[in-house]
Amino acid sequence: MSETSFSVTDSAAKRIAFLAAKEPRPVMMRVAVLGGGCSGFQYNFSFEEQRNEDDLLIEQGGASVLVDSTSLELLKGSELDYVEEMVGAAFQVKNPNAASSCGCGNSFSV
Template sequence: MAEITLTPRAAKRINEIMATEPEGSMLRISVNGGGCSGFQYAFDIESKRQEDDLLVERDGAAVVVDQVSIQYMDGSVIDFVDDLIGQSFKIENPHATASCGCGTSFSL
């Protein structure tokens, strides 16, 4: 079974975002072709979970990942960083061989 981990910082930020969304909303993270390195992460808010989605939960935060994206994200750690260049979700992906400065694009 695939495994994706949320850090406490990511869970806290997801909960802050979802506090302004309708009840039952969750963050969907997916991998799409494109970006400057070949693949890119997409972040969306959804109210419905698909039957075959992987559900990742921590401290009340919920993230769903579709079956196609799981193969690219298995073993990843989702974190939230707040540094000089701004705030963003950061995905530490063990399958990525290179990434881009934008932080949402990677190659395998």
């Protein structure tokens, strides 16, 4: 499993580092793909203190991001970004494997 199979933009790394610094203990952001959502799969973002054996760890710009091996299969070649727009700011996954996605951007199908 190569480090280049999932990437994190500088914007996302800065935001993750900022949010993680507010937590009482050191945390890493987990990016996971779960079944469900309006298109079949949905992205899930959470903070965790522990790394699992099958996790890919990406450390960038003071941020640590975890992706489990099952989610990584659906996220290969994807990029995690943090986008600030007039309607709000959010983490977004730019996933070349997604055949379609819903309007909210949190759900996709392959």
